[in-house]
Amino acid sequence: MTVLSALKTVNLTLDGREIIAHEGDTVLEAALTAGIDIPRLCHDPRLKPVGACRLCVVEIEGERGLLTACTMEVAEGMVVETETDRLAAKRKTVLELILDDHRVTCPTCDKNGDCALMDYSYRYQADQFAFGGYKPGPVEPNFATGNKAIAFDPQLCINCGRCVRICDEVVMASALTFKMRAASVEVTTPFDMPLNETSCVLCGLCITTCPTGAMYDRAALGQGQIKDLEKVQTVCPYCGVGCTIELNVNRANNRIVRVTSQVGSVPNDGNLCVKGKFGFEYVHSPERLTTPLIKENGEFREASWDEALELAGRRLRELRDEHGPDSIAFLSSCRCTNEENYLMQKVARTAGATNNVDQCATTCHAPTVAGLAATFGSGAMTNAIDEIKDVDTLFIIGSNPTEAHPIIGLEMKKALKKGAKMVVCDPRKTWVAEHADIHIQHKPGTDNMLINAMMRHILEEELHDAEFVEGRCENFEAFSKNLQDYTVAEAAELCDVPAELIMRAAEMYAAGEPSSIFYTLGITEHTSGTENVQNLANLAMLCGQIGKRSSGVNPLRGQNNVQGGCDMGAMHGDFPGYQKVDDEVVRFKFAEAWGVDIPTNKGGRVTDFIEQAGDGVLRGFYVFGEDPVLSEPNQAKVIKSLENLEFLVCQEIFMSETAKLADVILPATSFAEKDGTFTNTERRVQRVRKAVEPPGQAKADWEIICLMSTAMGHPMSYDNAGEIFDEMASLTPSYGGMSFERIDEVGLQWPCPTPDHPGTGFLHAGSFTRGLGLFHEIRFREAAELPDDDYPYILSTGRTLYNYNIGNMTQKSDAIRQKQSKNFVEMHASDAERLGVANDDLVTVTTRRGEVTVKAVVGDRTRPGALWMPFHFVDQPTNRITNDAFDNITRTAEYKVCAATVKKSAEVPAAT
Amino acid sequence: MTAVDLGPARAVLEDMAPVDHGLAIPLLQNIQDTYGYLPREVLLDLSSETGIPASHLFGLATFYAQFYLEEHGRHTVRVCRGTACHVRGRKIIQEAIDDELGIGPGETTEDRRFSLETVACVGTCFLAPVVMVDHDYFGNVDPKKVGEIMSGYE
Amino acid sequence: MTDTMVESGPTISSPEDLASLRDQLAAAAEGRRRVLVCSTGCLAIGAREVEATFRSEVAAAGLIGEVDVVQTGCHGLCAMAPVAVIEPYDIVYGRNRVKYIPDVISQTVMNGDVIRRFCYGRDAAMAHVEDIPFYAHQTKRVLRNVGRVDPQRIDDAIQRGVYAAAGKALTTMAPDEIVEEVKASALRGRGGGGFPAGLKWEICKQNPGNDRYLICNADEGDPGAFMDRALLEGDPHSVLEGMIISAYAIEATKGFIYVRAEYPIAVRHIRKAIDEARERGLLGDNILGSGYSLDIEVREGAGAFVCGEETAMIASLEGERGMARPKPPYPAVRGYHGEPTIINNVETFANVPLIIDEGGGDHRLQGHQDLRPRRPGQQHRPRRGADGGDDPRHRLRRRRRNAPQSRVQSRPDGRPIRRMCARLPPGPPHRLRLAQGGRGDHGLRRHDRDGQHDVHRRHRPLLHRLLRR
Incomplete structure (x- = not known):
């Protein structure tokens, strides 16, 4: 018997067995826990039970008639029979009635072999002709006709409602509904609108929950039934949530046919978003790089691995030897595994003999790492994802979780369903903003003014946690003195928000039991990014809303392995596990382990590298899985700088904009073609598994890095990724207790120092990593570039639900391209009206750095005077015009604020 | 299709404010009272104004027989098909009305003057067969009276 | 929506106010x-x-x-x-x-x-x-005011004694005492299910909830059933009074009346009655100075027969498609928005003031002698004639001639059908061929005619078969 928690228990008898269940469990839940499988079609544990299919009926002693196990709660002394002749006869009839309304197409159905209806029909030998049999009418077009992601065959639908309910209850997209009633009932969208015109978010949960083949992956049709497929459990390569997914691979043609996820998987419970469900065509894209390339006379030519490696290794080593440690740099990749990031920084510090190593956290969450480390002692999300549903007050600032981190968005939706309150501070009306109790739509770049005013109000009203401040923090006096310079009235004026809202928000946060802060790049991508983060930490400490379950400061990390990339020490000042390079003892440890002298140069960040390349200081650059031409601000300057390099080597899966500038390109592998681990935003280290063979001569990245190291004169080799992980773990205390064996099924959250340590759900219980939490006195500073007469708008950039970063993966998916394939700018209707711009008109957005011409999306999502653009598109790239002004501490660019102007374009929009 | 004026719908919303999920059905009833049917543009607008998903409003509008998604006649003729009316000649009345209006149940006259429906018992069995026009009852209806009844409605 | 002006009148803030107003009105009407x-x-x-x-x-x-x-x-x-x-x-x-x-x-x-x-x-x-x-031959009880009062004038109702029982209940009785009286009366649900009302209330009260709700089921829709209509149209204040007492008994904070839209007069009258009662202090905050507050909201059905079923009705009130939900849990345990909820039929509520007036035990005696212990209360039952003639040429005329006797009468439960139909007014000679009952009576054939009229007994669903043929 499994250990039952403190919940009250109930004793009952199921099929003659004595069972202990939790009070409030349904008979079905109790049975499933006890390993008794009651047939069911309309049930999904993520949904409220409805008892619609009536297949789960059971006999309960003392009750008249048969009762549905999914809705019947257990009671003390209950005696239940789940499988009797009477029940079997009843279930057979129910199935026969369902089959009478279901076109039996098993031979051609994707779901064949994996279909609940098929299984139960077989189990009870239900006759599809018992009631005459289904008589198919003509096939009419429906809401999914033409949709490239989701297809729907109403003739297969049994009206169990799982798709409608999951869309409504879990996703809260509510794109699907039943129309009509009784015999005419049918799943559809409002007014039978095409799916892509509805609120559908293309998550595909309707498909994964469908117990028959009625809802299916359009692209997977005919690509393989369950007997043809092997399911490989791995981790989604998109955002930092790190969903567990299964790649359904058809070995016969080495292809990923579709993606699924099991209910109960961590952290996503079987839920996926559009990227995790439909964003995998890139793996098999014909545009993949399949052979090493060397540039000669401005043209690439194919080369052998030996030739390419020899050239690349030799040139980097020569430049290092000739010009010193600051003449070469290594850019690691948060898209890649921990093992590869570990190796990249190891290669930099051994073969490269330089600390010039960085990864893309600088582009996004470096201020988090720096700011939280300075305050708490470690820079990561303080709480676990599964704690979110129990938060009482969600305080979300500069974050759009339902689009950027959709599965965390789902957890927040769970909290909302449980009655949580929500404060959202965002200049833009996002989904969470629209559903918030309080939405503070402040001016971009005024976060610290806002937070200071809130804290001032909390202090004045004595809503703070004095005991926590006294016992667990330091520097409170200087901090509170600093707040005397800020008032709610002043903030209301400067942020352009009603003072009342600021006060109510502060009170709501202070009063939550508990409250938790969630933020993303709206906080970090500012010239005051690190200070913003520190100020949020101040707020949490002031209210004692940290160091406990469901309460803390939670940066939602942007990339699948940006947490891991940082953890692995792919940063100039840190070894793996944030062990400091300038610490003699640590340096000695790594020198011993690696058998080299550790370089002592300070090193820089990616933004430094680019500037130094422009200045001629940096001469050789090894870029791995990154595309700074698209991801860094002020594109023209970036290109100019990189062109100034003497030698650029890129390790890539596609011919990226940066790769086009390279001297050597090494063909690399996607996440589906190699083994390793990713660390998600909640510090959970999870296994990535090879599912398909890489194309052409492409090699696993960790192998390539070893070959590069060897080519640079420092031989390096490993048999497999696990061996690298073990070496890393032995040198990294927070990962010390982990191994591939321990994280085989479910990942572990660091810190996990010993092999028997269960991992850590939330940080800073009892005391902070650094001991006392350090209050910082944060002054409000304006953004680097403010609107003026010439550039009167504030432009911010961000991520959309459908695309990911530079778009080179998501844009390979037909389903995603059909939904969103072009850059656009969101502008407020009042501005649009003044400029004579209508929705879908082409407009030119201009800043001091350049211009792009994109479609206008007119509405009320942005503030008047504000513009918003995504950064996913190669064509008319947004980073052509963003500002290369940087955070004073981490050199993260201010993507969220620059001055811009917009006007209607003379160009005629291309026909679509 | 001509654009539907959203003004009256907004006025209904304002009257009923605050409208949440639980008031979706009364909201649709009031909208139908205002427009005579539930125009698509109006439902989509109500959805974005109230936060009640459009799918939900559509699901309700198609579940409940009272709601129409198509433009409807100015007057609704309902012929009772309850048991009492049935045994007392509802069919004959139905035929007479069909002839008079030139439409069958579920249809609307071309001039949008009448829509014809049948309805389960209206609880006036003692006067069967019964016909309702809008909110007015007509009992002991005779085929000969049909024209006279209809002439009272423009 | 039809809005009739609510006449203002004196606010009634205690049972004494109510009694003196009643005396004044009665004197004036004499x-x-x-x-x-x-x-x-x-x-x-x-x-x-x-x-x-x-x-x-x-x-x-x-x-x-x-x-x-x-x-x-x-x-x-x-x-x-x-x-x-x-x-x-x-x-x-x-x-x-x-x-x-x-x-x-x-x-x-x-x-x-x-x-x-x-x-x-x-x-x-x-x-x-x-x-x-x-x-x-009738003993009018729940129908006692129907036809005698202007249903759109609260003073008429007050003059006839409506709300006196509410005054008594809210100011002199504890909620549990009311439940006990209703249990003692053995009142059973008049909507067709026949579940003992007091027991249902007791179950509801045993279940913890943040709120409790009271719903009056006026979605009467079975063919031939229109007694709820007669009550709502003719004496809405008695229904309201019954709901107020019941809501107080189960300590509900909010009530609903779910009425069919096909009953526009009933809708109009009950809305008017609620407005008037609220205006006069008989509904809303601190009813009759008792400290108890209740508001009642009218919801019109939207044309779904199934919404007469209690869980479907709750779904509809919650703004959902009116789909029935599995029971258990019953609404008394988990109903409207998951809270304990009582749903009773119009006529059940109309009985409640009588129980308070007479005491549960006496009320119980009003049922038919033979069935007194088990079948108390009075069934208010629509009657109408019918035949099965099918000569296409003359069917309409024949139907008229053969079925002239339609009326609403009120008899105690347990009365033989034969006797209920015996006192027909003069007309062509007739014999009982079929009785179509309201509610769940289904049809009775001639040889069933000595069967007792009993709302709680299920008769064979003969009529449906006859009609199908």
């Missing part, structure tokens, strides 16, 4: 000449014109102030529609025609002289209510 025109069912056959003509003729005769013309609910003799009762003589006139109204006023209203042609059976000996067998 011996007055009143023409009570059925303005519900009879509207389908010209009652509006009849009533308007009475008014204009009274005015023309200079009798305003001396003769009141009152719109009432159903008098029961629907087959004689349009029906009017003339007080103080209690003379019943049916088949009223506009052109004879001046005669009725001058002869009957002013002098009490009977005009034979309007009488029951055109028989002057059956002019008065007490002379008509149809009425003489």
